[in-house]
Amino acid sequence: MNKSRPIYAPFQFDPSGARHLLVTDQPDPPADLNTNVQTLTARTHTADAILAFLPPHLATQTTGLRLYAIGSEAFVWDVNAIALAAGMGAGEVHLTRAGPLIRRVYCTHCQTMADDVATTITQCPGCGATLEVRDHFSRHHRAFMGVQVDAEAPGEIPAPEGFRS
Amino acid sequence: MDLNLKPAETFRGNFSAQNSEAAIRRFPFPFPDDLYMYSVNMEPHERGGPTAAYDAIFDLDEHYLGECADRAQVLADDPKRCQVMPHLIDAEWDTLELLMESLATDYPAQFTLTRNGDAWHWINRPLALDQRFTFGDAASLPCPPFEYITRQVQGDFTLQDQRDNDLFIEGGMVTSQADWSLNFDAGMSFRQWHGPVPLAHEAGVFDRALAYLLRLQLGKPVRRLNWTLTVNPRLDTSPENYPKWGPDRTTVTPENVGHKLCLRVELQTLTRLPRSNGILFGIRCYLIRLEELVRVEKWARRLHRVLRDLHPDLAAYKGMPRYRPIIVDYLAAFDDGAPTSPGTGPD
Structure with missing residues (x-):
């Protein structure tokens, strides 16, 4: 048991949000995704492009946004750092690890x-x-x-x- | 308090550091029993204890000049060994005040602090420093306040911010550590920075320790001891410099083990800080060669039994696998099987 290692919940839609943005370094978002969720996936954008898009985009957002990051550990924590820097709180960002164990x-x-x-x-x-x-x-x-x-x-x-x- | 300083000895290179007879007798031996296991072994940190190492709030000893010089060298090579996140500026001043007040009280022949409102005057005679500055104005000191004062005290220090029912390590002066990295751990929560420690999470040690520390009160500091083994009296056993000290572990032989192998003890103190509500964690490191330690018969017997019977996971965590049998064989010659007296002090 190592306590510095994060434990990730499986992806789950957060109904407390008013708007939803999902970013992933994997080709596909989770199946049966709620249609209210905007998505950016590896099929259309590189991870670097997604990470570059987020800071200016989040700067335009007001409270009520839920941000979901799915992918490698490095990717989801990069997203988390950007979200925190944009003023989002812990309950507004959801991280899920997916893809190869890298x-x-x-x-x-x-x-x-x-x-x-x-x-x-x-x-x-x-x-x-x-x-x-x-x-x-x-x-x-x-x-x-x-x-x-x-x-x-x-x-x-x-x-x-x-x-x- | 008596403080007889030796000229600076070395804790690297030729390792000239040795303990005088008086330094051996004041060593904070860490084992209250013949069998060791983790516990939340905290007690109030008040002046006085089993040896003279407990007599001051921040203990200095004969190695002061050598340890300050070693710290300066580590910082010259790697400035990130001292870092404090900007939001902890109040905790920096808290630390400076606490250390200056404590040293001036416990060692008046060596240190003097004069306060006139915010106009402070600090004199450190062993290091020949005479500094007038404005408390609260970092520009009036030659370097940031936490770095300024911790360069003048033996032992490592870290700063913990308290929020969200947790503690976060967000600053420190760490140049004499037992294989952990301030630069890597900076920003971690209490359970996170203790992540690599084996067995203790499962035993609930960290949950109990955190609950205890969150309630730590102003004016009521606490202390505990921790220990490991180090080859040669080397203060800087950092992960950063593992390539420099790791090879020492292959040099231990039955002939040199008494001279080379050191018991490394940390007298750890935890103090609530008044302005920041943070916690200052002091990690005062003592090194004693086995050939010095065995001059206290009780300690030789007990250390033999502790190391002989240590859980293999703990022995591995403390870096012992390569030379554990050599140490145990060496110490066995000093263990006649007689019972040991209660407590940690020498007989």
């Missing part, structure tokens, strides 16, 4: 971020260290902690595995 990793040694990491052992693109991805997540950095795995005995590196969650 992580954004922060290198503790050189502070470089690596996106789309799929295995427990990975090479830092900044300093080249072989990192172990610890199960420790920062909402502030929107990333998992990466620490050199063979610092004690160089070359002593466990076999990489896929993430289980």
